[in-house]
Amino acid sequence: MDIKIDVKHLNLFYAEKQALHDVSISLQSHQTTALIGPSGCGKSSFLRCLNRMNDIIPSARCEGQVILDGEDIYARSVDVVEVRTRVGMVFQKPNPFPRSIFENVAYGPRIHGLFKSKADLNDIVEGSLTRAALFNEVKDRLHQPATRLSGGQQQRLCIARAIAVNPEVILMDEPCSALDPIATAKVEELIDDLREKFTIVIVTHNLQQAARVSQKTAFFHSGYLVEEGETGALFTTPQDERTQGYITGRYG
Amino acid sequence: MLCALGAVVITIGIVVSLIGEAFRFFARVNVFDFIFGLNWAPHTLESGEEIGFGAIPLFTGTALITLIAMAVAVPCGVMVAVYLSEYASPKIRQTLKPLLETLAGIPTLVYGFFAVATLGPLIRDVAGFFNLSIASESALCAGLVMGVMILPYMSSLCEDALHSLPTTLREGSMGLGATPSETIIRVLLPAIFPSLMAAFLLSLSRAIGETMIVVMAAGLAANLSFNPFEAVTTVTVQIVSLLTGDQAFDNAKTLAAFGLGFVLFILTLFLNILALYGVKRYQRIYG
Numbered sequence: 150m151d152i153k154i155d156v157k158h159l160n161l162f163y164a165e166k167q168a169l170h171d172v173s174i175s176l177q178s179h180q181t182t183a184l185i186g187p188s189g190c191g192k193s194s195f196l197r198c199l200n201r202m203n204d205i206i207p208s209a210r211c212e213g214q215v216i217l218d219g220e221d222i223y224a225r226s227v228d229v230v231e232v233r234t235r236v237g238m239v240f241q242k243p244n245p246f247p248r249s250i251f252e253n254v255a256y257g258p259r260i261h262g263l264f265k266s267k268a269d270l271n272d273i274v275e276g277s278l279t280r281a282a283l284f285n286e287v288k289d290r291l292h293q294p295a296t297r298l299s300g301g302q303q304q305r306l307c308i309a310r311a312i313a314v315n316p317e318v319i320l321m322d323e324p325c326s327a328l329d330p331i332a333t334a335k336v337e338e339l340i341d342d343l344r345e346k347f348t349i350v351i352v353t354h355n356l357q358q359a360a361r362v363s364q365k366t367a368f369f370h371s372g373y374l375v376e377e378g379e380t381g382a383l384f385t386t387p388q389d390e391r392t393q394g395y396i397t398g399r400y401g
Numbered sequence: 402m403l404c405a406l407g408a409v410v411i412t413i414g415i416v417v418s419l420i421g422e423a424f425r426f427f428a429r430v431n432v433f434d435f436i437f438g439l440n441w442a443p444h445t446l447e448s449g450e451e452i453g454f455g456a457i458p459l460f461t462g463t464a465l466i467t468l469i470a471m472a473v474a475v476p477c478g479v480m481v482a483v484y485l486s487e488y489a490s491p492k493i494r495q496t497l498k499p500l501l502e503t504l505a506g507i508p509t510l511v512y513g514f515f516a517v518a519t520l521g522p523l524i525r526d527v528a529g530f531f532n533l534s535i536a537s538e539s540a541l542c543a544g545l546v547m548g549v550m551i552l553p554y555m556s557s558l559c560e561d562a563l564h565s566l567p568t569t570l571r572e573g574s575m576g577l578g579a580t581p582s583e584t585i586i587r588v589l590l591p592a593i594f595p596s597l598m599a600a601f602l603l604s605l606s607r608a609i610g611e612t613m614i615v616v617m618a619a620g621l622a623a624n625l626s627f628n629p630f631e632a633v634t635t636v637t638v639q640i641v642s643l644l645t646g647d648q649a650f651d652n653a654k655t656l657a658a659f660g661l662g663f664v665l666f667i668l669t670l671f672l673n674i675l676a677l678y679g680v681k682r683y684q685r686i687y688g
Contacts, residue, residue, distance in 0.1 A: 205572065228581075234577070238572075240569055240572060242569055244570055245573075246570065246573065247591065247592045248591065256579075256588075257577040262586065310573075310577065
């Protein structure tokens with residue numbers, strides 16, 4: 150298995166407060182890695198380091214290396230725009246732009262100039278929506294506002310929007326926490342399909358979900374990466390006491 | 402309940418009194434001559450000469466000065482808002498924003514002084530340097546100063562709207578590899594379009610209604626001209642000049658003020674309805 154992202158000795162600070170302590174982990178390509186842990190443990194912060202999303206927060210400071218296909222994304226010569234094109238992100242709350250469904254998906258291709266003709270763009274939009282298992286539900290109203298879709302549909306639209314720029318990695322920050330069980334099931338199914346083409350990292354509070362969708366799981370606690378491994382092994386035979394405590398529901 | 406009723410009754414009272422006087426005026430002067438007439442010279446009435454009640458020069462004057470003012474206030478206001486909300490550090494924002502808002506509290510008379518004493522002569526001198534002759538009273542001068550006056554309305558409202566947009570919207574765009582400027586132009590500004598429209602209208606009505614700066618900086622001459630370097634006058638200025646001093650309410654000259662007021666009222670009402678319709682339509686599409 151290839152290593153897609155290799156994180157080495159990552160420390161993250163928000164102003165004076167240290168949010169991540171010396172995190173090192175290798176993420177395999179074409180696998181889904183789940184990040185679990187109690188609230189405030191740093192798993193979302195870690196996720197946001199992988200596409201330099203923390204750059205937006207002025208007080209955030211990062212040390213260490215995040216190596217994507219052999220290149221440190223925090224190196225001086227690296228263009229953050231390119232990083233975020235290669236490493237897409239889906240957020241906790243569906244955040245479609247207040248525009249039409251079509252324009253939401255077309256947004257990325259438009260800003261990066263990924264198409265040659267109008268027909269090209271149509272293909273990208275249709276393909277992305279199809280891959281996000283949304284096309285059949287919205288094909289008759291592509292030019293209606295995206296904000297009128299249901300929560301689950303909005304989240305799949307956001308996934309389609311991320312897919313449309315053809316990324317290599319997709320980061321998902323609790324993508325189902327605002328969705329009902331049926332919508333959740335659809336998104337989970339989708340995640341499994343997407344693994345063929347993309348490398349996926351997902352933060353989740355739902356342990357069953359981590360078990361269902363991921364091949365690798367990493368457990369975070371108070372800013373430390375406590376344990377990582379094959380999902381099945383981590384859930385059945387955790388090595389660390391804290392992992393054991395969390396997955397058996399003693400805290401969290 | 403009583404207060405609300407009071408407000409409604411007072412509003413109706415104002416409109417009725419305006420309409421009443423306006424109709425008395427239109428009984429004496431033909432409506433079409435008034436609205437489409439090209440010659441504004443109500444002051445010649447006393448000397449028994451031919452009277453000119455053509456309001457077109459006043460409305461073109463208003464339009465010209467408003468246009469210049471909006472050309473200053475809208476782009477600058479939006480850019481100031483974008484800077485404060487998206488680029489400035491919190492500290493700079495907290496200092497600059499109240500400072501900018503105090504600009505809105507300066508009496509327009511003071512702006513007028515600035516126009517007369519500083520900007521007018523400056524424009525004249527700069528023009529003189531290029532061998533052009535521009536009077537120190539010009540539409541350009543009044544429009545520029547008025548633009549500065551309404552800039553805080555524009556920027557403050559836009560900034561509030563930008564600032565209240567959820568962070569997730571910015572992150573969604575940046576997460577797709579958009580730069581901050583692409584995010585602002587393609588996502589954030591379209592998202593605050595209704596607020597932009599509201600800010601634009603508030604600024605527009607301030608510009609149309611503004612009197613003092615124009616009296617001081619653009620003069621009283623009713624020239625039918627779109628040349629920003631000439632002296633022009635506006636509807637509101639003429640209303641004031643028609644009503645200043647001891648005036649009997651029975652001659653056409655005084656009543657003309659109500660006629661002007663009435664047309665101005667209809668015009669702004671129409672603008673507001675148009676804008677409301679526009680915003681509603683936009684919300685139906687993107688809500």
